[in-house]
Amino acid sequence: MIFDVKPDVILGGGSAYFLGKDIPGSKRKDDKDYIKLFQEAGYTLATDKSELQTATGTNTGKILGLFHTGNMDTTLDREFLKKGTVEKFPNQPGLVDMTKAALGELSKTEEGFFLMVEGGNIDKMSHPLDWDRALVETIEFDKAVGVAREFAASHPDTLIVVTGDHAHGVSIIGTVDDEKPGTEMREKVGTYAEAGFPNYTDENNDGYPDKIDVTRRLFLSANNGPDHYETFRPKLGGPFVPAIQNEKKEYIANEAYKDVPGAVFVQGNIPKSGDSGVHAVDDVVLQAAGPGAEGFKGYMEESDIYRVLVDTLALGAKQTN
Ligand SMILES: [Zn+2]
Structure with missing residues (x-):
């Protein structure tokens, strides 16, 4: 649903639901790697506080911040x-x-x-x-x-x-x-x-x-x-x-x-x-x-x-x- 709507900025936890099922830590039941899909859609990925800081300076205007698997x-x-x-x-x-x-x-x-x-x-x-x-x-x-x-x-x-x-x-x-x-x-x-x-x-x-x-x-x-x-x-x-x-x-x-x-x-x-x-x-x-x-x-x-x-x-x- 988030990928369909594509808000410019998405920040929070729950990365387990973004990773394809074969990637360690994934809780998905399919092969879809939403992190990759978001990146292909022009999002800058941030996985911690420093990366979020860096991402805000990238000027892509689109940030996917996933800071925790849960x-x-x-x-x-x-x-x-x-x-x-x-x-x-x-x-x-x-x-x-x-x-x-x-x-x-x-x-x-x-x-x-x-x-x-x-x-x-x-x-x-x-x-x-x-x-x-x-x-x-x-x-x-x-x-x-x-x-x-x-x-x-x-x-x-x-x-x-x-x-x-x-x-x-x-x-x-x-x-x-x-x-x-x-x-x-x-x-x-x-x-x-x-x-x-x-x-x-x-x-x-x-x-x-x-x-x-x-x-x-x-x-x-x-x-x-x-x-x-x-x-x-x-x-x-x-x-x-x-x-x-x-x-x-x-x-x-x-x-x-x-x-x-x-x-x-x-x-x-x-x-x-x-x-x-x-x-x-x-x-x-x-x-x-x-x-x-x-x-x-x-x-x-x-x-x-x-x-x-x-x-x-x-x-x-x-x-x-
Ligand atoms: Zn509650």
């Missing part, structure tokens, strides 16, 4: 903890790098452009209930919005729309404070005014917490999930794997977290065929700025968001002669 690593792993699959893919660009590269390329087009930037790992880390990774990812998403706003400041004919495609069944309900007395972790959860403020610091002003495992940290709790152990702590060793399959192919709590001090067993409430938390139908926030933004107001159905975009871009207008 899902790209999270900001927390990529920039700070060096866990996940960062050792295998050490030089992945982040959402900010990719947004900058895409805007730089697309803005060369006189007739304007449409760019979709997804902070995909916010969702991908919410599924396995890894709230610290989802939160840091949200900070990077916010920075990507900042890049777009900076672009809009010098290109005032830009409409920026920021929204989610769905919610997860999770909320921030307070903090976990290690200094609170006792050994039972639930007694260290502060709610309402008792929560106080988390004590994350940002000494180097990069917008990210200097460390995620501070003594008083945000506490998020999900209303659904598989059997798992709640550790009340960030997963510093790599993304959380809450449940693993037993011999009956049912997902059961991952014992790897059982002995984390204070960990408690949480009974799942979704079928045992599911390994992670699920999407929720809560309404989502949409924010917009720029020409056309006035079309977004009040309560809207998702399908009407598309109509506002189409109207603003004057797409589908009938030709009169």
Whole structure:
């Protein structure tokens, strides 16, 4: 589908689906080598952050950036903890790098452009209930919005729309404070005014917490999930794997977290065929700025968001002669 549409800039993970089935790492069932096909169609290929940098200077106007065979690593792993699959893919660009590269390329087009930037790992880390990774990812998403706003400041004919495609069944309900007395972790959860403020610091002003495992940290709790152990702590060793399959192919709590001090067993409430938390139908926030933004107001159905975009871009207008 992407090859049929041929957007000028395509950046992300999933290279396994672009490689022909005989190439190591491929997940394709046919012989089509889409990397080759894209290259023949005039795309410059980038496989890491430096190649993306180089590609933006090539002037072909078309970039295919595939930085991982599967899902790209999270900001927390990529920039700070060096866990996940960062050792295998050490030089992945982040959402900010990719947004900058895409805007730089697309803005060369006189007739304007449409760019979709997804902070995909916010969702991908919410599924396995890894709230610290989802939160840091949200900070990077916010920075990507900042890049777009900076672009809009010098290109005032830009409409920026920021929204989610769905919610997860999770909320921030307070903090976990290690200094609170006792050994039972639930007694260290502060709610309402008792929560106080988390004590994350940002000494180097990069917008990210200097460390995620501070003594008083945000506490998020999900209303659904598989059997798992709640550790009340960030997963510093790599993304959380809450449940693993037993011999009956049912997902059961991952014992790897059982002995984390204070960990408690949480009974799942979704079928045992599911390994992670699920999407929720809560309404989502949409924010917009720029020409056309006035079309977004009040309560809207998702399908009407598309109509506002189409109207603003004057797409589908009938030709009169
Ligand atoms: Zn999802």
